[in-house]
Amino acid sequence: MWSAYKKEKLEKYEWAKKEAKVDDEIIPILDKLNEKENFVTLSSCSGRIAVIDLKNFGVKIDSEFIGKWHRNVEFLEVLECVKRCKRQGWLIHYPPIIHVACKDLQSAKSLMRIANEAGFRRSGLISLENLVVEISSLERLELPVAIEGKKIVDDDYLRIAVDLANKKLESGKKKLKRFEELMPFL
Amino acid sequence: MWSAYKKEKLEKYEWAKKEAKVDDEIIPILDKLNEKENFVTLSSCSGRIAVIDLKNFGVKIDSEFIGKWHRNVEFLEVLECVKRCKRQGWLIHYPPIIHVACKDLQSAKSLMRIANEAGFRRSGLISLENLVVEISSLERLELPVAIEGKKIVDDDYLRIAVDLANKKLESGKKKLKRFEELMPFL
Numbered sequence: 001m002w003s004a005y006k007k008e009k010l011e012k013y014e015w016a017k018k019e020a021k022v023d024d025e026i027i028p029i030l031d032k033l034n035e036k037e038n039f040v041t042l043s044s045c046s047g048r049i050a051v052i053d054l055k056n057f058g059v060k061i062d063s064e065f066i067g068k069w070h071r072n073v074e075f076l077e078v079l080e081c082v083k084r085c086k087r088q089g090w091l092i093h094y095p096p097i098i099h100v101a102c103k104d105l106q107s108a109k110s111l112m113r114i115a116n117e118a119g120f121r122r123s124g125l126i127s128l129e130n131l132v133v134e135i136s137s138l139e140r141l142e143l144p145v146a147i148e149g150k151k152i153v154d155d156d157y158l159r160i161a162v163d164l165a166n167k168k169l170e171s172g173k174k175k176l177k178r179f180e181e182l183m184p185f186l
Numbered sequence: 187m188w189s190a191y192k193k194e195k196l197e198k199y200e201w202a203k204k205e206a207k208v209d210d211e212i213i214p215i216l217d218k219l220n221e222k223e224n225f226v227t228l229s230s231c232s233g234r235i236a237v238i239d240l241k242n243f244g245v246k247i248d249s250e251f252i253g254k255w256h257r258n259v260e261f262l263e264v265l266e267c268v269k270r271c272k273r274q275g276w277l278i279h280y281p282p283i284i285h286v287a288c289k290d291l292q293s294a295k296s297l298m299r300i301a302n303e304a305g306f307r308r309s310g311l312i313s314l315e316n317l318v319v320e321i322s323s324l325e326r327l328e329l330p331v332a333i334e335g336k337k338i339v340d341d342d343y344l345r346i347a348v349d350l351a352n353k354k355l356e357s358g359k360k361k362l363k364r365f366e367e368l369m370p371f372l
Contacts, residue, residue: 057325057354109314124310124320128295134310139243143329144350152343160338164330168243 002103005130006040009101013041023070025173026096029180033100036186038107042099042132047172049073049165051081051145052090072166075159082145082158089146091158093165095172098135099126108133110186118179135179139172141165188289191316192226195287199227209256211359212282215366219286222372224293228285228318233358235259235351237267237331238276258352261345268331268344275332277344279351281358284321285312294319296372304365321365325358327351 013034016022022030023046030041048070054063066089067073067081082089102108108131115123115135122136141164145153153161199220202208208216209232216227234256240249252275253259253267268275288294294317301309301321308322327350331339339347 057350057357105314112312112314122308124312125314126298126310128291128298128311140326140328141330142326144327144346147346152346154340154343157338157340157343160330160333164243171243 005101006103009040009042010034025070026098026176029098029176029183032180032183033098038103039111039186040101042101044098045094045096046070046176047096047169048094049078049169050092050094051078051085052092053085053146054088054090056088057090072169073162075155075162078162079155079158082151082153085146085151086149087146088144088148089151091141091143091145091161091165093139093141093168095137095139095168096120096135096176100133100135102131102133105131107131111135114182114186115179118182119175120179137172137175139168141168191287192289195226195228196220211256212284212362215284215362215369218366218369219284224289225297225372226287228287230284231280231282232256232362233282233355234280235264235355236278236280237264237271238278239271239332240274240276242274243276258355259348261341261348264348265341265344268337268339271332271337272335273332274330274334275337277327277329277331277347277351279325279327279354281323281325281354282306282321282362286319286321288317288319291317293317297321300368300372301365304368305361306365323358323361325354327354 026044026046030044033039033041048068050065051067052063053066066084100111102111108125111133112123120135120137122138124134126132126134143161212230212232216230219225219227234254236251237253238249239252252270294311297319298309306321306323308324310320312318312320329347
């Protein structure tokens with residue numbers, strides 16, 4: 001049953017990789033996880049910075065990504081996106097996230113242990129049906145940049161926020177690196 | 187073994203309640219959870235807004251809470267705290283969080299189901315030793331307010347940020363309410 005489940009998920013992963021739907025930076029980690037008998041990766045993000053335009057926070061319906069980057073961003077490209085917000089605009093940094101299905105509880109436990117050691121302090125089993133571990137951390141930046149389509153941040157402040165978002169993104173990537181280094185202990 | 191573990195944790199909870207170390211608003215939920223045979227609460231927060239002064243994000247050592255509230259805040263009290271930041275200051279809204287130990291996996295599963303239904307989409311088993319479920323959500327606000335002890339937000343922007351932090355806090359409390367209403371299904 002596990003092998004059939006893993007085979008199916010692995011095919012989806014290979015397809016996503018071929019379609020360039022997986023962040024390049026995270027592929028070596030996902031490949032290494034998938035090579036291990038007891039794990040298969042489901043979805044992932046190496047961390048990102050985004051400008052989102054939405055009706056109201058918490059209301060996902062109608063929300064629109066004005067900009068989305070998996071790399072460090074420049075002040076000017078973010079400013080450009082902020083100006084294009086028509087409703088409530090937010091600048092957000094999301095830490096890396098990886099969803100991994102595990103064959104058994106023991107495997108889930110080892111995975112959570114090395115994830116925590118790597119600095120992903122927000123790791124846990126989010127589904128007990130398929131034993132899915134979510135590997136993540138708390139490092140966020142989440143601030144309003146526009147209200148009713150009007151820019152509310154001045155350039156100096158936005159520069160600082162962009163700089164901190166970049167630093168948080170780099171910090172997430174360092175955690176991914178540490179996680180990769182710890183994988184032999186899995 | 188479970189009953190001894192639960193007894194010990196319950197005593198800690200009763201002590202914390204007596205010492206007023208538990209948020210009033212969350213007590214009815216914790217009491218209801220603790221009344222059920224298969225659960226015991228470990229720690230909790232009903233959601234809060236804080237101004238933190240730190241050396242650098244990610245560096246918890248040396249970080250200092252300048253202000254911390256479990257209720258809606260006023261612009262002026264936040265401004266006062268921002269001005270007192272000596273290093274890197276952040277205004278943060280943290281969503282509610284509850285840690286609950288469960289007797290068995292089946293109980294953990296039911297708890298995660300109603301937590302998710304209540305809107306706590308970041309719920310999962312964070313320890314497989316004691317089957318600890320973390321009930322939480324993603325709703326955050328996290329923005330820099332001072333750099334090297336210098337205020338970097340103007341009053342208009344800070345007013346908006348405070349208003350949104352209050353709204354997020356209220357949204358968290360609504361989720362707690364929904365969670366409480368769903369508890370008979372546990």
